[in-house]
Amino acid sequence: MFLQEEYFSRHGITGVPIVNHVGNGSLLLRSNDSPFNWMVLAIRWEDPHNHPGKYHINFFQPIHNSYRNGRFFIKTLEKDIQIEWDRFQDYILGWSKGSKSTPIVGEVEVVLATWEVFTYCIDDWLAEEADTTLRKLHYASVDLDLTLQERYCGYQDALQYLGEHYPPMFRAFKDDMKSYLRNYCHWLGELVHSA
Numbered sequence: 001m002f003l004q005e006e007y008f009s010r011h012g013i014t015g016v017p018i019v020n021h022v023g024n025g026s027l028l029l030r031s032n033d034s035p036f037n038w039m040v041l042a043i044r045w046e047d048p049h050n051h052p053g054k055y056h057i058n059f060f061q062p063i064h065n066s067y068r069n070g071r072f073f074i075k076t077l078e079k080d081i082q083i084e085w086d087r088f089q090d091y092i093l094g095w096s097k098g099s100k101s102t103p104i105v106g107e108v109e110v111v112l113a114t115w116e117v118f119t120y121c122i123d124d125w126l127a128e129e130a131d132t133t134l135r136k137l138h139y140a141s142v143d144l145d146l147t148l149q150e151r152y153c154g155y156q157d158a159l160q161y162l163g164e165h166y167p168p169m170f171r172a173f174k175d176d177m178k179s180y181l182r183n184y185c186h187w188l189g190e191l192v193h194s195a
Helices: 003-010 085-098 107-121 123-128 132-142 148-165 167-182 186-194
Strands: 024-031 038-046 054-062 073-075 081-084 101-103
Touching (some): 024 107, 024 186, 054 085, 081 085, 085 186, 107 132, 107 186
Antiparallel strands (some): 024 038, 038 054
């Protein structure tokens, strides 16, 4: 719990949006128009040491069947949005109120959504080169008729099988996709979700 959260909790203050500093963070968004249209909001703090730092913000879209190109995402903005340190809170609060996408919130939901994005990027490979066992495990991880826990178990089984039988694809997931999980801004997801 951050200091401001502890203070609000101790004094019974609710409904105050909390914006946290981010050195390097991300938020996965799903389009309200299509369940298979994702966007990643990436935030990076740059501190030049001789004057106040800035936040750099950009958006990335996954590229369908991009595994052969060696990159899974493409920037949607040519140049980063640069936000002065003292304007970050206002920018984030304004952006969260105007966002037309749904943030992915919840630990398991974030993991499964990241897996869905990865499989979107390797869709052709799954259809053409993966064996039947991996395809069945994959289906169990993305089948929306299953419970969240069943899908998560399917994801774990698919990931284990991928690591044992297709190490290059496993490394691609681990290296390229899991970085979003390590730096995930759960607080921002909650903020956007409540706006």
